[in-house]
Amino acid sequence: xxASPAGTVFTPPMESGIVLLEVRVRNFRCLQSVDVLMDDYIxxxxxxxxxxSSFVDALFAAIGAGQKNINRDDIFIAVGETEPPRERAxxxxxxxxxxxxxxxxxxxxxxxxxxxxxWGNGVMQDDDxxxxxxxxxxxxxxxxKAEYVIERRFLKEWQKDSGKSESSKPADVAPITSIQLEPLxxxxxxxxxxIVNDLRSRTSMWSRMxxxxxxxxxxxxxxxxxxxxxxxxxxxxxKVLSHIQIHLGNFHNLLSCEREGVTITPLTRHLRDLGKGxxxxxxxxxxxxFPLQRQSMGxxxxxxxxxxWAHSTWRQQQFGKDAVHPLLGLEEPEAHxxxxxxxxxxxxxxxxxxxQRIVTTHSPYIAxxxxxxxxxxxxxxxxxxxxxALIDGVGENPLxxxxxxxxxxxxxxxxxxxxxxxxxxxxEGETEEMAIPDFAEAYWKEHPNDLGITMVRVGGYGDYKxxxxxxxxxxxxxxxxxxxxxxxxxxxxxxxxxxGQDSAVNNNRVVVLPSGDNFEKYLVNEDTKDHLIKxxxxxxxxxxxxxxxxxxxxxEKTDPLPDLxxxxxxxxxxxxxxxxxxxxxxxxxxxxxxTLLDKIKEHIGPVHADNSAKEENKIxxxx
Numbered sequence: 001x002x003a004s005p006a007g008t009v010f011t012p013p014m015e016s017g018i019v020l021l022e023v024r025v026r027n028f029r030c031l032q033s034v035d036v037l038m039d040d041y042i043x044x045x046x047x048x049x050x051x052x053s054s055f056v057d058a059l060f061a062a063i064g065a066g067q068k069n070i071n072r073d074d075i076f077i078a079v080g081e082t083e084p085p086r087e088r089a090x091x092x093x094x095x096x097x098x099x100x101x102x103x104x105x106x107x108x109x110x111x112x113x114x115x116x117x118x119w120g121n122g123v124m125q126d127d128d129x130x131x132x133x134x135x136x137x138x139x140x141x142x143x144x145k146a147e148y149v150i151e152r153r154f155l156k157e158w159q160k161d162s163g164k165s166e167s168s169k170p171a172d173v174a175p176i177t178s179i180q181l182e183p184l185x186x187x188x189x190x191x192x193x194x195i196v197n198d199l200r201s202r203t204s205m206w207s208r209m210x211x212x213x214x215x216x217x218x219x220x221x222x223x224x225x226x227x228x229x230x231x232x233x234x235x236x237x238x239k240v241l242s243h244i245q246i247h248l249g250n251f252h253n254l255l256s257c258e259r260e261g262v263t264i265t266p267l268t269r270h271l272r273d274l275g276k277g278x279x280x281x282x283x284x285x286x287x288x289x290f291p292l293q294r295q296s297m298g299x300x301x302x303x304x305x306x307x308x309w310a311h312s313t314w315r316q317q318q319f320g321k322d323a324v325h326p327l328l329g330l331e332e333p334e335a336h337x338x339x340x341x342x343x344x345x346x347x348x349x350x351x352x353x354x355x356q357r358i359v360t361t362h363s364p365y366i367a368x369x370x371x372x373x374x375x376x377x378x379x380x381x382x383x384x385x386x387x388x389a390l391i392d393g394v395g396e397n398p399l400x401x402x403x404x405x406x407x408x409x410x411x412x413x414x415x416x417x418x419x420x421x422x423x424x425x426x427x428e429g430e431t432e433e434m435a436i437p438d439f440a441e442a443y444w445k446e447h448p449n450d451l452g453i454t455m456v457r458v459g460g461y462g463d464y465k466x467x468x469x470x471x472x473x474x475x476x477x478x479x480x481x482x483x484x485x486x487x488x489x490x491x492x493x494x495x496x497x498x499x500g501q502d503s504a505v506n507n508n509r510v511v512v513l514p515s516g517d518n519f520e521k522y523l524v525n526e527d528t529k530d531h532l533i534k535x536x537x538x539x540x541x542x543x544x545x546x547x548x549x550x551x552x553x554x555x556e557k558t559d560p561l562p563d564l565x566x567x568x569x570x571x572x573x574x575x576x577x578x579x580x581x582x583x584x585x586x587x588x589x590x591x592x593x594x595t596l597l598d599k600i601k602e603h604i605g606p607v608h609a610d611n612s613a614k615e616e617n618k619i620x621x622x623x
Contacts, residue, residue, distance in 0.1 A: 021037070026165070043367070047379075313354060430573060469499060485516050
């Protein structure tokens with residue numbers, strides 16, 4: 001079996017000597033079957049309840065620092081099931097390969113590799129003799145014990161066909177020990193992270209680091225003597241502490257024990273307890289200093305992230321960079337941070353933190369900074385989760401390097417929110433971009449943004465392709481509202497054909513304006529002219545007298561339609577922001593606009609706020 005299906009696309013710098021190439025999860029919560037290609041960092045994108053947190057929790061359950069126990073409630077339950085069948089097992093497979101410092105995958109572990117020593121006979125070879133390691137975590141029903149049991153084993157193979165992965169056999173070696181996992185333990189920082197809580201928790205990264213202060217016994221003795229002396233001086237100099245200490249001496253009388261003494265210690269006496277009293281004080285230029293517990297949640301959240309950074313680099317310094325492989329899961333780094341701070345933090349996470357990082361986010365600012373090849377898009381439809389990635393040469397309809405570059409430049413840098421859309425509506429001009437959302441709000445009684453629908457101006461009828469490739473690759477439904485001019489239709493048909501779609505006339509997701517009309521011309525007709533004339537007059541008038549003159553001029557026109565079209569085409573920015581509100585408010589919906597909105601409604605399901613019942617065959621089940 002081939003052990004490196006992602007080997008040709010994964011080349012991050014790695015100083016640890018190994019890299020996690022791929023994660024396969026089966027039957028864990030909502031993740032019935034997902035395969036995720038890894039990188040030096042990846043960003044998980046998707047709606048709430050689409051499986052992002054379940055994925056990082058699965059990884060934590062497999063190799064987490066302080067591993068979470070998997071239990072029966074974590075087993076995937078399909079629609080219609082009340083409980084999972086006994087034969088269904090949770091399986092989490094992790095594929096590791098040796099790499100050099102440049103990130104190039106090696107065929108063999110070097111003879112001096114600490115990982116070769118650590119994993120021993122757990123290191124396997126594929127059909128080409130290339131080294132790999134697969135760590136399987138599995139929870140399955142044990143008939144003899146009559147309970148679920150958890151096993152961690154090395155596998156002897158990595159199936160190229162991931163659909164057959166559960167049939168992979170364990171290696172004929174002992175089960176994996178905690179010692180064999182500790183150097184690559186996965187740390188998970190959830191959205192509730194708080195450095196103030198970490199300072200007081202015995203199990204936090206902070207406490208584990210400061211508990212091993214590294215001082216010699218001689219230094220400890222001298223410092224503890226000094227601390228005892230300082231404590232005595234504080235109590236002797238404080239009337240209230242002296243007073244309290246005298247009264248606390250009654251402990252012995254009340255407890256009927258021999259008197260030795262009661263001492264108040266304002267400061268810790270033992271360096272082993274140093275972590276309990278440590279605080280962090282943040283100062284900024286020309287302002288007062290405040291401890292972190294008095295800082296904002298954003299600052300406290302940042303403190304935990306920076307502590308992990310310190311923890312990772314400290315472990316590498318202690319044990320060697322080639323003997324520790326840092327793995328971090330970070331949920332919603334944007335929590336409590338303003339946009340510029342989000343960007344600054346993510347820049348450090350993506351480019352400076354050691355090891356491999358997995359980030360979940362709902363921030364368009366972070367999405368906009370992420371290279372498209374690093375994004376993993378989670379989409380949940382009913383009880384099935386699908387993970388998509390845009391990697392050069394990977395997938396059912398692979399993108400070229402140039403296509404990925406265009407998506408990075410034309411979409412992510414300015415329209416990162418498209419990654420979070422339930423549907424994308426594309427059109428060419430300024431008037432459509434401003435007017436159609438207003439028509440939609442009036443028609444649906446909800447704004448498209450509230451429904452997760454993003455409407456985008458592509459800038460010209462030749463620029464649809466990048467958006468279509470993006471949407472198709474991430475399984476985001478798309479619709480096109482096109483001008484009816486001949487050149488526009490020809491270009492659109494060429495684009496649709498190039499991405500494997502039917503031509504505009506035969507495509508159910510494309511609406512084309514009739515008779516060669518552009519959008520402004522289409523809006524102007526006998527039904528709308530009186531409303532549009534009022535709009536033009538009110539927009540141009542400078543006084544009541546001027547308004548009367550303009551109204552008279554328009555009434556005297558035998559055929560006002562051509563002049564109305566010129567007005568709308570000549571001042572698109574002004575009228576585009578008004579025409580949708582005006583006509584929609586009057587419940588005038590041109591036929592093609594209604595067709596577009598009905599198509600969207602049919603595809604994604606009911607959109608009205610008062611319609612709470614989901615259509616079983618059209619709406620994803622988010623539970």
